[in-house]
Amino acid sequence: MLEIQDLSAFYGNIQALREVSLKVPDAWIVSIVGANGAGKSSLLKCIAGVLTSKRGSIRFDGREMGGMAQKTVVEQGISLVPEGRQLFSQLSVLDNLLLGAYTYFRRRNRERISEALEQAFAMFPRLRERQSQVAGTLSGGEQQMLSIGRALMARPKVLMLDEPSLGLAPLIVEEILDTIETLNQRGATILLVEQNARDALQLSHYAYVFETGRVVHEGTGRALLDDPMIEEAYLGGV
Ligand code: ATP
Numbered sequence: 001m002l003e004i005q006d007l008s009a010f011y012g013n014i015q016a017l018r019e020v021s022l023k024v025p026d027a028w029i030v031s032i033v034g035a036n037g038a039g040k041s042s043l044l045k046c047i048a049g050v051l052t053s054k055r056g057s058i059r060f061d062g063r064e065m066g067g068m069a070q071k072t073v074v075e076q077g078i079s080l081v082p083e084g085r086q087l088f089s090q091l092s093v094l095d096n097l098l099l100g101a102y103t104y105f106r107r108r109n110r111e112r113i114s115e116a117l118e119q120a121f122a123m124f125p126r127l128r129e130r131q132s133q134v135a136g137t138l139s140g141g142e143q144q145m146l147s148i149g150r151a152l153m154a155r156p157k158v159l160m161l162d163e164p165s166l167g168l169a170p171l172i173v174e175e176i177l178d179t180i181e182t183l184n185q186r187g188a189t190i191l192l193v194e195q196n197a198r199d200a201l202q203l204s205h206y207a208y209v210f211e212t213g214r215v216v217h218e219g220t221g222r223a224l225l226d227d228p229m230i231e232e233a234y235l236g237g238v
Helices: 040-048 070-076 093-099 102-106 110-123 125-129 140-152 170-185 197-203 221-226 228-234
Strands: 002-011 014-024 029-034 054-060 078-081 158-162 189-193 206-211 214-219
Touching: 002 040, 014 029, 014 040, 014 054, 014 214, 029 040, 029 170, 029 197, 040 054, 040 070, 040 078, 040 158, 040 189, 070 078, 078 140, 093 110, 093 140, 110 125, 110 140, 110 170, 125 140, 140 158, 140 170, 170 189, 170 197, 197 221, 206 221, 214 221, 221 228
Parallel strands: 029 189, 029 206, 078 158, 158 189
Antiparallel strands: 002 014, 002 054, 206 214
16 A cells, blocks of 8 residues: 655646546556646655655555655566656667566576566556667557556556646557556555546546646546536546
8 A cells, every 4th residue: 555645746846736636546547637737746756765755654564755866766566657658768678677676686586577578568568569660660559558557667566646647549549448457456555646537537546636736526437427526627527
């Protein structure tokens, strides 16, 4: 269980999160939805150890993570699929995947690396076919798969995804959402940030709505989907 308590985060004078508290129970899909600039990415960056200017508590399986460096967070079992994929576009698919396993390289654990690679290829057969292709020449959907595959190489217990559907065609979005559901069914805990609130809520066991750095609503995905006020404000009132 990942537990955030009274988390505030700052970019210089700008406060991006204001005493946010939330829980991500094991094997759940939890979503964060809300308008641009609401602080969703900042939350993931705080958990991942990327954004260090923060106050409050981030506990994972009872252990305080708030002050941990990025690589230590990965070693503890939490991986981030960042907004905009952030691949090494000049490197091959295989090299991008291997870079996701750097914590195992540090420990020279070759067996774990090949196991992780096999799992990533099993999840995304297209990456196996294209393992020698330069990442920058993949389609948008393939790049997103590679970004998820790279995060999986660290064998995370919790996978955090920041806007995985951004800029992708509807059919590819569906494929990515199916992948997230499959990963969850195989035991991964998912913390998902999505602009596409309707899809995110449909997929989620529980969700939090952010507004200007605060949690303003929370509930099961279903309850939020059925709430007329949420529909009006975040789902386009369709
Ligand atoms: P989006 O959906 O647009 O990515 P978000 O909900 O993820 O939005 P954040 O990216 O977390 O929101 O941004 C929260 C606040 O922090 C915003 O006011 C934003 O302008 C500010 N912010 C984010 N990154 C930086 C930065 N590197 N420097 C300064 N301010 C930042």
